[in-house]
Amino acid sequence: MLKINNVTKTYGDSVKYQALKGIDLEVKKGEFVGVMGPSGSGKSTLLNLIGTIDKPTSGSITLDGSEPAKLNQEELAKFRRNQLGFVFQSFNLMPTLTVEENIVLPLTLDGEKVSVMKKALYEVAVTLGIESLLKKRIATISGGQAQRVAIARAMIHQPKLVLADEPTGNLDTKSSRDVMGLLSRLNQEEESTILMVTHDPFAASYCEKIIFIKDGELVQEIYNNGNRREFYDVILENLRQLEGDVDEI
Numbered sequence: 001m002l003k004i005n006n007v008t009k010t011y012g013d014s015v016k017y018q019a020l021k022g023i024d025l026e027v028k029k030g031e032f033v034g035v036m037g038p039s040g041s042g043k044s045t046l047l048n049l050i051g052t053i054d055k056p057t058s059g060s061i062t063l064d065g066s067e068p069a070k071l072n073q074e075e076l077a078k079f080r081r082n083q084l085g086f087v088f089q090s091f092n093l094m095p096t097l098t099v100e101e102n103i104v105l106p107l108t109l110d111g112e113k114v115s116v117m118k119k120a121l122y123e124v125a126v127t128l129g130i131e132s133l134l135k136k137r138i139a140t141i142s143g144g145q146a147q148r149v150a151i152a153r154a155m156i157h158q159p160k161l162v163l164a165d166e167p168t169g170n171l172d173t174k175s176s177r178d179v180m181g182l183l184s185r186l187n188q189e190e191e192s193t194i195l196m197v198t199h200d201p202f203a204a205s206y207c208e209k210i211i212f213i214k215d216g217e218l219v220q221e222i223y224n225n226g227n228r229r230e231f232y233d234v235i236l237e238n239l240r241q242l243e244g245d246v247d248e249i
């Protein structure tokens, strides 16, 4: 579904910095993929390219055969709104609006009919267990609840791909567990395709596959055999090895 073909990204005009050096990656429909790696390794850069926030310097990224880098500004905005869902560490919700106003925002922007919006809102609210929060203002709910709302907003238009950037970064242990359980359930029951950048081995243990990036290169790929506890240990071991390499340098 998502195909990343020999993608590079170089920042800067006079002083150049190559943040990604030829990334190849394929994400299948319904997969839950984690992206890990040391600080500065290029994780956010990769997510920004997939999220069409930025364009690759060379190589191609296609989602179900279409290549967003070739679209004009207007087409790109539409592509982003229709095909992608974003979940951020900082939730990125509108604090003065209510929970339900925030969740339907992507549909409002698309000029969707009120009856369609109501139906979609109800469905997503039930799935995420946030019916009782709908009339509350964002400023009055907890961080864990806010992340549920952000996930609802990312999911309401049934995007092809959900991009999550450190979704548990601002959450306590219990809320992290809830949010990861939720993402995992959405992945399994609704067959949502999710790509998540995280530093958190616990959050990563919910993924089916994790790719490790170092110095702009994909260096390792590991798979979850269904035992989350075991997978967590494998993740820690891989992180230790990556950091060990960094220490040696």
Ligand SMILES: Nc1ncnc2c1ncn2[C@@H]1O[C@H](COP(=O)(O)OP(=O)(O)OP(=O)(O)O)[C@@H](O)[C@H]1O
Residues within 6 Å of the ligand: 011, 012, 017, 019, 037, 038, 039, 040, 041, 042, 043, 044, 045, 046
């Ligand atoms: N707009 C930019 N201009 C120049 N260099 C940049 C820019 N954005 C990122 N970089 C550089 O590219 C490299 C990769 O950055 P990136 O943010 O993708 O790393 P990361 O793995 O997400 O790090 P972190 O885990 O700390 O968020 C870093 O060396 C960073 O300094």
